[in-house]
Amino acid sequence: MKSVSTPAFPEPTGRVAGPALGRRSFLFYSGASVALGSLWLAGCTKKEALTPGPITAAPTIDAFTPAAGAPGTVITITGTNFTGATAVTLGGLAVPYTVVSATTITVTLPVTAATGALAVTTPGGTATSSTPFTVLPPASTITSFSPQSGLPGTIVTLIGTNFTGATRVTLGGATTVFSVVNATTITLTVPATAQTGVFVVTTPGGTGSSATVFTVLPQFVNVGTGDLGVLNYVYALEQLEAAFYASVKAGSYFAGASAAEKAALTDIAGHELLHREYLKAVLGSNAIKDLETDFSAINFGDRAAVLAAARSFEDLGVAAYNGAAAYLTTPTYLLVLGKISSVEARHAALIRDFLTYNTFVGADIIGATSGLETAKTPAVVVTAANSYLKVGSKLDVSGLQ
Amino acid sequence: MNLFNLLSDIEAVDPEVYARFDGRRRVFQHLGTVGRRLTAAAVPGALSALFSRAYGQGTGLPADVANVLNLALQLEYLEYSFYSLALSSPLPLTAEDRAAVTLLRNDENNHVQTLRTVLGTAAIAPLPFSAFDFTGSKGGRQAPAFPTVFSNPYLFLSLAQCFEDLGVRAYKGALPTLFVNKLVTEAALSIHSVEARHASHVRTMRRGGAQSLPGSPVSAPKSWITGSETGGPLPNLLGNVYFSGTPTNLYPSEDNTVQSGINLLSAFPGVATAALASEAFDEPLDAVSVSLLMGYFRV
Numbered sequence: 001m002k003s004v005s006t007p008a009f010p011e012p013t014g015r016v017a018g019p020a021l022g023r024r025s026f027l028f029y030s031g032a033s034v035a036l037g038s039l040w041l042a043g044c045t046k047k048e049a050l051t052p053g054p055i056t057a058a059p060t061i062d063a064f065t066p067a068a069g070a071p072g073t074v075i076t077i078t079g080t081n082f083t084g085a086t087a088v089t090l091g092g093l094a095v096p097y098t099v100v101s102a103t104t105i106t107v108t109l110p111v112t113a114a115t116g117a118l119a120v121t122t123p124g125g126t127a128t129s130s131t132p133f134t135v136l137p138p139a140s141t142i143t144s145f146s147p148q149s150g151l152p153g154t155i156v157t158l159i160g161t162n163f164t165g166a167t168r169v170t171l172g173g174a175t176t177v178f179s180v181v182n183a184t185t186i187t188l189t190v191p192a193t194a195q196t197g198v199f200v201v202t203t204p205g206g207t208g209s210s211a212t213v214f215t216v217l218p219q220f221v222n223v224g225t226g227d228l229g230v231l232n233y234v235y236a237l238e239q240l241e242a243a244f245y246a247s248v249k250a251g252s253y254f255a256g257a258s259a260a261e262k263a264a265l266t267d268i269a270g271h272e273l274l275h276r277e278y279l280k281a282v283l284g285s286n287a288i289k290d291l292e293t294d295f296s297a298i299n300f301g302d303r304a305a306v307l308a309a310a311r312s313f314e315d316l317g318v319a320a321y322n323g324a325a326a327y328l329t330t331p332t333y334l335l336v337l338g339k340i341s342s343v344e345a346r347h348a349a350l351i352r353d354f355l356t357y358n359t360f361v362g363a364d365i366i367g368a369t370s371g372l373e374t375a376k377t378p379a380v381v382v383t384a385a386n387s388y389l390k391v392g393s394k395l396d397v398s399g400l401q
Numbered sequence: 402m403n404l405f406n407l408l409s410d411i412e413a414v415d416p417e418v419y420a421r422f423d424g425r426r427r428v429f430q431h432l433g434t435v436g437r438r439l440t441a442a443a444v445p446g447a448l449s450a451l452f453s454r455a456y457g458q459g460t461g462l463p464a465d466v467a468n469v470l471n472l473a474l475q476l477e478y479l480e481y482s483f484y485s486l487a488l489s490s491p492l493p494l495t496a497e498d499r500a501a502v503t504l505l506r507n508d509e510n511n512h513v514q515t516l517r518t519v520l521g522t523a524a525i526a527p528l529p530f531s532a533f534d535f536t537g538s539k540g541g542r543q544a545p546a547f548p549t550v551f552s553n554p555y556l557f558l559s560l561a562q563c564f565e566d567l568g569v570r571a572y573k574g575a576l577p578t579l580f581v582n583k584l585v586t587e588a589a590l591s592i593h594s595v596e597a598r599h600a601s602h603v604r605t606m607r608r609g610g611a612q613s614l615p616g617s618p619v620s621a622p623k624s625w626i627t628g629s630e631t632g633g634p635l636p637n638l639l640g641n642v643y644f645s646g647t648p649t650n651l652y653p654s655e656d657n658t659v660q661s662g663i664n665l666l667s668a669f670p671g672v673a674t675a676a677l678a679s680e681a682f683d684e685p686l687d688a689v690s691v692s693l694l695m696g697y698f699r700v
Contacts, residue, residue, distance in 0.1 A: 258612055270677040277672055322591045325586045326583040326586070331580040334576050334577060337590075338576050339684065340682065341594055342596075342597035343597070343625060343680070345594040345598050346625045347625075348598065349599075350601055350611065354611050357610065357611060358500055360598045360599070360602035361508060361602075366508065371507075371508045371510075371595060375590070
């Protein structure tokens with residue numbers, strides 16, 4: 001960093017600096033912007049001290065670092081003849097400083113600072129930086145955020161300070177899409193790749209982090225492995241069915257349904273509820289969470305739509321139970337699957353008969369020459385089931401082998 | 402029997418069937434060169450050989466597995482014979498009901514063929530229609546219990562319901578034995594659910610169709626089993642279709658409301674009633690009880 005030294009006193013050009021230091025220096029002042037560093041005269045010797053008496057050499061500023069910073073930033077100014085400095089200013093305003101040595105002064109940027117040239121005044125004169133120090137807005141702080149946890153896609157509001165000009169907001173290191181609402185509010189979307197972690201807001205003034213972590217909730221519910229994994233898998237399906245029939249019973253089709261359909265659907269809803277509660281009890285502390293369903297694609301006011309969905313759920317349930325046995329490692333729960341699956345098949349047959357009489361069996365579900373009903377792997381079943389489960393409740397059956 | 406159709410049938414329920422052979426290409430090379438020249442009569446044997454390679458079955462089946470599957474095979478023969486004889490009898494059935502009975506018969510026939518294939522050389526000799534007497538007269542050696550079985554549609558459907566519900570219980574009871582072979586277990590479950598669909602529909606037929614309300618469980622039952630239904634439609638002879646087997650703790654009556662040691666009625670008050678708790682779970686039946694019940698209809 002170049003600087004221009006202004007002598008403290010009117011002095012003739014070419015005045016020779018006095019022997020203030022062990023090393024005699026010769027300072028050349030031109031009154032213009034001159035690269036003084038290049039004007040140190042090598043080989044100056046004692047004999048060149050032409051004028052006697054103590055004369056304070058004018059300071060020079062060679063450089064300062066950093067070139068920009070927010071209040072609180074410590075600026076290191078390097079130059080010469082800083083000893084005895086009486087003032088350091090930034091843009092004409094005094095700033096607190098420390099003379100570390102004759103060649104180094106540190107300045108702590110006050111909150112009132114504004115962009116401008118740095119100047120160091122000593123009894124020997126004032127040196128002013130030829131380039132300005134840029135005062136940046138203070139680093140942001142995050143004082144709170146809401147909610148504290150959520151799925152990818154969740155909108156989170158950050159509350160804090162100095163958000164203006166934010167260039168980046170990360171969560172657990174992952175870049176987010178965000179919007180600076182005002183200096184104290186940022187909204188952002190939890191990205192799909194985010195991991196649980198702190199928020200970091202980057203502004204020109206620096207970075208600010210949240211003191212606590214945001215917990216990114218998993219999109220999928222892992223049913224686990226082994227026999228408990230299989231039980232959790234069918235427990236998930238029973239949760240789905242129970243929720244479906246609860247929605248059916250709350251819908252307008254059901255309210256006006258025929259007595260036989262109403263009676264059957266009421267029974268089925270009760271069976272599924274019992275299946276769900278029973279499996280939950282068997283699993284105990286190993287049970288997966290309560291799943292959140294999404295039946296927005298089903299028109300619960302339309303008979304054909306409701307019964308078609310019921311047929312899909314029941315046929316899927318039977319195929320799932322038929323295929324689940326192969327994933328059991330012990331026969332302990334085999335009978336459990338069998339006791340429930342035949343009831344699901346009874347449901348499926350009646351629902352199909354409601355839709356079209358005598359379709360209790362059909363080529364879509366039973367091999368035309370084998371007489372075997374479809375058995376579906378957990379992976380195939382959850383592909384269908386997940387379309388009715390909300391993000392965060394979708395099933396991960398990768399643990400079932 | 403169309404071998405290619407059967408293979409695609411199997412593929413529909415077992416997408417890995419070709420991997421169980423030597424891969425799809427080799428299967429079709431094999432079938433294309435050999436199978437095409439096989440006479441229709443020879444094909445089942447070839448298929449059985451394929452199953453043996455794919456599933457490790459045939460003579461390799463453990464004896465208890467073969468016994469259980471042969472019991473199921475007898476039950477399938479019984480059902481197939483029952484529906485076949487009904488369709489060729491003067492039984493007054495509506496066109497709709499006749500169509501349903503035809504569907505039932507076709508499924509049972511397919512089950513017979515599939516079980517024979519899985520059993521391979523371990524299968525019992527085929528049972529002809531003449532092996533059964535559905536009047537219960539044991540081929541005229543005793544007074545018939547159901548003399549009007551093929552003239553009274555209500556009696557016919559009552560027996561059909563018993564056979565289908567018995568089939569559901571029999572396959573369920575067989576599952577623990579079959580578990581040593583998961584493919585056979587899956588096949589059994591995949592027949593078991595078809596039997597349950599049949600049972601559901603026969604019950605629907607008995608109460609007068611899907612839009613008829615259930616009434617007394619012995620005359621107009623629900624499509625699922627409520628309690629023990631006091632032994633079902635034919636309690637005097639076939640009550641054991643719905644009652645407990647032996648031992649009782651493993652093969653409880655259909656009115657059972659305790660599952661895995663959990664008393665559903667006390668564990669889930671407000672959710673479980675005795676009817677719902679019994680309906681929501683079907684119960685297994687032991688092989689001896691199944692045999693005894695089938696015995697009423699063997700000559």
